[in-house]
Amino acid sequence: MKRAVLLTMLAVLFVLGGCSAPQHRWKLTDVRGHLPDLAFTLTDDTGRVVDAHAFRGKLVLLYFGYTHCPDVCPLTLTHLHVLMQRLGPLADRTRVLFVSVDPARDTPALLHAYVNAFDPHITGLTGTPAQIEALAKRYRVAYNRGPTLPGGGYEVAHSAGIYIFDDRGRARLLATDADPISAIAHDVRVLLGAAP
Amino acid sequence: MLALAAALLASPAFAAAITVQKPWVRWLPAGLPAAGYATLVNGSDTPVSLVGARSPDYGSVMIHRSLDRGGMERMVMVNAIPVPPHSRAALAPGGYHLMLMQPRHAIRPGMRVSVRFEFSDGSTIDVAMPVRPANASG
Numbered sequence: 001m002k003r004a005v006l007l008t009m010l011a012v013l014f015v016l017g018g019c020s021a022p023q024h025r026w027k028l029t030d031v032r033g034h035l036p037d038l039a040f041t042l043t044d045d046t047g048r049v050v051d052a053h054a055f056r057g058k059l060v061l062l063y064f065g066y067t068h069c070p071d072v073c074p075l076t077l078t079h080l081h082v083l084m085q086r087l088g089p090l091a092d093r094t095r096v097l098f099v100s101v102d103p104a105r106d107t108p109a110l111l112h113a114y115v116n117a118f119d120p121h122i123t124g125l126t127g128t129p130a131q132i133e134a135l136a137k138r139y140r141v142a143y144n145r146g147p148t149l150p151g152g153g154y155e156v157a158h159s160a161g162i163y164i165f166d167d168r169g170r171a172r173l174l175a176t177d178a179d180p181i182s183a184i185a186h187d188v189r190v191l192l193g194a195a196p
Numbered sequence: 197m198l199a200l201a202a203a204l205l206a207s208p209a210f211a212a213a214i215t216v217q218k219p220w221v222r223w224l225p226a227g228l229p230a231a232g233y234a235t236l237v238n239g240s241d242t243p244v245s246l247v248g249a250r251s252p253d254y255g256s257v258m259i260h261r262s263l264d265r266g267g268m269e270r271m272v273m274v275n276a277i278p279v280p281p282h283s284r285a286a287l288a289p290g291g292y293h294l295m296l297m298q299p300r301h302a303i304r305p306g307m308r309v310s311v312r313f314e315f316s317d318g319s320t321i322d323v324a325m326p327v328r329p330a331n332a333s334g
Contacts (some may be wrong), residue, residue: 067224070231070296071262072269074222074330075289081331113225117330142268149273151256151297153229157270177264177290 026190027183028164028173035163035171038062040135042099045112045124052169059094059191061175062163064141066102066156067114072177074118076160079181081119086185090192093167096122101143101158103132139163139171166191213240214279214315219325221296222289222332223305230303232257232294232311232325233287238279245276246285248314255298257311262290271295276316289334305329 038052038060061080065073077098084091098115100106103126111124126132136143143158164173164187172191175184186196219234238244249257261274277292279285287293294311303309308324315321 067226067228070222070224070229071260071271071293072290074224074231078289078331078333082333110226110228114228114330117223117225119331146270149258153297155271157268159267160264160269161267176267177269 026173026187028175028179028187031163031171031174035174036138037171038165038169039138040125040127040131042125042127042131042135043108045108045115045126047108050125055095055097056169057167059167059188060165060169061094061096061188062099062139062165063096063161064099064101064136064143064158066100066158067106067110068102068153069155072160076162076177077115077118077122079177079184080122080162083181083184083188084119084121086181087188090189090194091121093192094121094188098122098124099132099135100124100126101132101136102145102156103127103129164188164191213242213244213317213319214238214246214313214321216313216321216323219311219323220332220334221309221325221327223303223327223330225330227299227302229295229297230299230327231260231289232296232309233289234313234323234325235284235286235288236277236279236313237284238281241281242317243278243280244319245278245316246313247276247316249294249311250314251296251309251311253300253303253309253311254296255300257297258295259292260295261292264290303327305332 041051044050080096106126115122115124141159146155148154160177162175166172189196215237217235221232224230251257259274260271262271277285305327307327311323311325313321
């Protein structure tokens with residue numbers, strides 16, 4: 001009880017004194033505590049079965065898309081490529097995970113060619129429909145296959161968010177296509193403990 | 197002078213209302229569908245629409261539009277892209293684009309692909325579209 005009172009007083013003093021714990025003004029949406037830690041079992045673009053622990057120690061940017069997506073997915077992956085260039089050496093402490101919402105067409109080999117056309121810091125991930133659905137549901141990501149187009153193709157509507165996890169796999173921030181690259185770069189640098 | 201003569205010879209019987217500027221294609225590997233972009237400029241007093249496109253380099257070309265609806269990214273086929281008089285319309289990443297499918301031969305960055313733009317006034321314009329790398333910003 002005494003301890004609680006003391007803590008409260010300390011908190012009041014901190015607030016009054018304007019010296020509260022350092023609060024970074026995130027430019028992206030702070031999702032800490034609102035989304036679960038990164039967890040999945042999928043197949044990477046080299047054909048290896050991986051789980052989220054394979055990426056512990058790196059800041060992870062998680063994005064859902066598919067290779068037969070010529071406009072929006074390349075735009076986002078190009079933004080992430082520019083982000084990696086701006087991060088310089090810090091890029092090696094981050095990993096972009098591009099999770100296919102179209103496992104019927106996205107083989108590891110196709111994903112490998114696709115993600116490497118954008119940036120070497122991107123890993124493509126695919127899996128069974130159940131494995132992908134489990135990860136998408138975990139982050140409330142929606143996707144659905146559209147009708148078959150002339151020529152036999154189809155598109156897959158999907159959520160456009162970029163989920164950012166710290167190096168311990170904790171969900172921290174959510175970015176969208178509308179966020180400028182500078183905002184993502186700022187927050188990634190802060191998360192990595194570097195000067196923004 | 198030679199260039200001018202060539203331009204005159206290449207021009208259609210009537211002056212096209214539209215010009216196609218800054219064309220490019222975003223290359224993707226493995227023969228995946230690729231997106232084509234350009235700015236359509238209407239210098240005339242009448243509205244003109246892009247109503248179709250075809251290419252000897254691709255088996256199929258469609259006009260698509262990416263839409264962001266409530267955080268969901270989706271693509272829709274469109275029949276026409278209107279270009280108002282003395283105005284322009286952009287085919288640009290995240291919006292209108294040409295969906296270039298079933299390449300007839302291997303296409304690589306640095307090449308040019310030929311696309312015929314077809315307009316509502318009956319005019320067509322053949323455009324040599326430079327192919328840029330997948331991660332090109334424009």
